[in-house]
Ligand code: PEP
C-alpha cells in the first residue's frame with residue numbers, strides 16, 4: 001500500500017501516520033519528492049482501514065499494491081483448488097456440469113429430469129427448494145419436502161445435490177440434505193450467511209451478485225474462507241447492465257480474470273445470464289472456451305409448465321446436444 005501525501009502536508013502529520021502504521025504492524029518507507037511525500041507500507045496491511053487514512057485532510061490518495069483478498073488469492077496459494085464431492089472433482093482436469101430444474105416441483109418432475117441429465121453426462125443435480133423470487137406472489141419452492149425429493153433423486157441416480165440456502169434459519173436443514181450449498185446472487189453480500197457457510201463442512205457454490213465486481217465476489221469468498229471453509233466454487237451468472245435484450249449480461253471476461261487472481265474453481269451459469277434457452281448452448285461453448293471449470297444449467301422436460309424460469313430451461317434433448325458440443329470444446 002502506498003500513501004501519497006498532499007504537497008502541503010506538515011512533517012508532524014506525516015510522522016503521526018508513520019507511527020500509526022507501524023503500530024498496526026507495517027514497516028514504513030518514506031520518500032520525499034519535490035512536491036509530494038510518499039509513504040510505502042510493507043508487511044501485513046490487513047489491519048489497516050484505508051478509509052481512516054483517506055479521511056486525513058493531508059492525504060492526497062492511497063494506492064493499493066496487493067488485493068484485499070488473501071485466502072482466495074493466487075499469490076498465496078498458487079496451486080489450483082479442486083473441490084471433490086463423492087469422488088467427483090470441480091476444478092480438476094475435466095469440466096463438470098451441474099444440471100437440473102430451477103425449482104423442485106414434484107417427484108415425477110424431478111425424477112424425469114434427473115434421469116435425463118444423468119444420461120447426458122451431468123455430474124451433479126441442481127434444484128431449488130427455497131427460491132429467491134422477485135415477486136412474493138411467485139412460487140417460493142417446496143421447502144423441506146423439495147430437499148427430501150432431491151435426496152431421493154440422488155439415491156437413484158448417484159448424483160450429488162446442489163441446492164440454494166437463502167437464510168440462516170434454514171441453514172442446518174439445507175446443510176443436512178445437500179452436498180454443495182448454493183449461495184445465490186441476491187445473497188452474495190449477506191455477510192452473516194457467508195460466515196455461517198464458512199463454518200459448515202459442505203462446499204459452497206457462490207454466485208456473483210447482480211451488480212458485484214470481481215473483487216467483491218472474491219471478498220465474499222474470503223468471508224467464507226476466513227471462517228475455515230476453503231471449498232468454494234465461484235459462479236459467473238451474468239450481471240446487470242444497460243442491455244435489456246437478455247436477462248443479464250454474461251461477463252465472459254470474469255473467467256480469465258478470476259483465473260488470474262484466484263486459485264478457486266469458476267463455473268458459469270448461462271441460464272440465468274441469458275434468460276433465454278436458445279442462448280444457453282452458445283454461451284456454454286464460449287464459457288468453456290475461455291476456461292470455465294464447468295457449467296450449471298437449468299433443464300426442464302416441460303418448460304412451458306415450469307413453475308420458475310421455464311423460458312431459460314433446456315429440454316432434455318437440447319441439453320444432450322449441449323453436452324456433446326461442450327465436451328468437444330473442452331477436449332480442445
Ligand atoms: C438459481 O440458481 O435458481 C438462482 C436463483 O440463481 P441466481 O442466484 O444466480 O439468480
Ligand code: MN
Nearest residue numbers: 102298308309
Ligand atoms: Mn432459476
